C-alpha cells in the first residue's frame with residue numbers, strides 16, 4: 364500500500380526563476396496568478412489547513428513574506444515555501460518571523476558539479492547548502508526533492524548522508540515529469556526505469572537506514588519491489604498491455620503515457636495477487652516447530668566470566684613454577700642426570 368499524500372494546498376506566487384533546471388516542468392507557465400488573499404480565503408473555506416507557496420521561484424516575489432504572514436493570519440497551521448535555495452540564506456529569518464514552518468528545496472546531487480549541471484547555474488549548490496543551514500539554524504523543517512535524471516541516477520547514493528548531515532527531515536526521489544522544459548529534452552533527461560530505479564532504491568535504502576523519511580514518485584509499483592510502501596503518486600496514470608490482470612493495478616500509479624509511447628511496457632511486470640498478500644498474512648505462515656523437548660531443570664550454562672576462568676590463557680608460556688624458580692641459573696645438559704637419572708642408567 365502506497366503512502367497517502369498529505370493534504371496540503373499550493374499557492375503559486377510567480378513564474379520567474381533564477382535557475383535554469385533542464386527538467387523544469389513549470390517552464391512556460393502563464394504568469395497570470397490569482398490574488399493571494401483571495402486564494403487563501405478560498406482554501407480556508409474548503410477546510411485546507413496547510414499550504415506551500417510555489418513558483419517559479421517564490422523567493423523572487425517581493426510579497427512572499429507578507430503572503431506567509433497572511434496565510435498564518437488566515438489560520439493555516441503550517442506554511443511552507445518551495446525554493447531552489449539561492450535566496451534562502453538572506454530571507455530565512457524574515458520568513459521565519461512571518462510564521463513560515465517549513466522549507467522544500469530541490470537538490471540534485473551530493474556534489475556541486477552534479478547539482479549545478481542540473482540547475483544550469485554555477486554556485487547554486489553552495490548557495491543552497493548555505494540556505495539549508497540558515498533554515499535549520501532557525502528551527503525550520505526542511506524537505507528535499509531530487510529529480511532522478513539520466514545524468515545523476517548513478518550518483519544518488521551519497522545524497523542521503525549529505526541530506527542527513529544538513530539536517531533535512533524528508534527526501535523524495537522523483538522521476539521527471541513530461542512537461543515544460545523536460546518535454547522537448549525527453550531523451551536527454553528521462554532515464555529508463557530499468558536502469559535508474561535500482562540506483563534510486565539503493566539510495567532510498569541508505570536513507571531509510573539513516574532514519575531519513577524517504578519516498579519515491581513516478582515509478583510503478585512493479586519496479587519498486589520491497590520499497591513499494593515508499594511510493595507516492597501524482598496523477599501519471601498510463602498502463603501497458605503487460606498491466607492486464609495485474610493485482611497491483613488499483614493501487615499503482617503506472618507511468619507517463621509519453622514514457623510508454625517512447626519505450627513500451629517491457630519494464631512493467633504484472634503482479635499476482637499472492638505476491639501482494641499483506642505481510643502479516645505471510646508472517647502467519649511461520650508457525651514455529653511445535654512442542655519442544657523440555658531440558659532438565661537446573662541445567663544452566665556458566666556465565667561468560669566463569670567460562671573464561673575455566674579456559675586456558677593465551678599468551679607467553681610461564682616457566683613451570685615448581686621446577687624452576689624465577690631467576691634460577693640455567694642448567695647445562697649434565698643437569699639432566701639430576702632430573703631424569705633413569706635416562707642415564709644402562710640396562
Ligand code: SF4
Nearest residue numbers: 583585606609615633
Ligand atoms: S504491471 Fe502495471 S499495474 Fe502492475 S504494478 Fe506494474 S505498472 Fe502497475
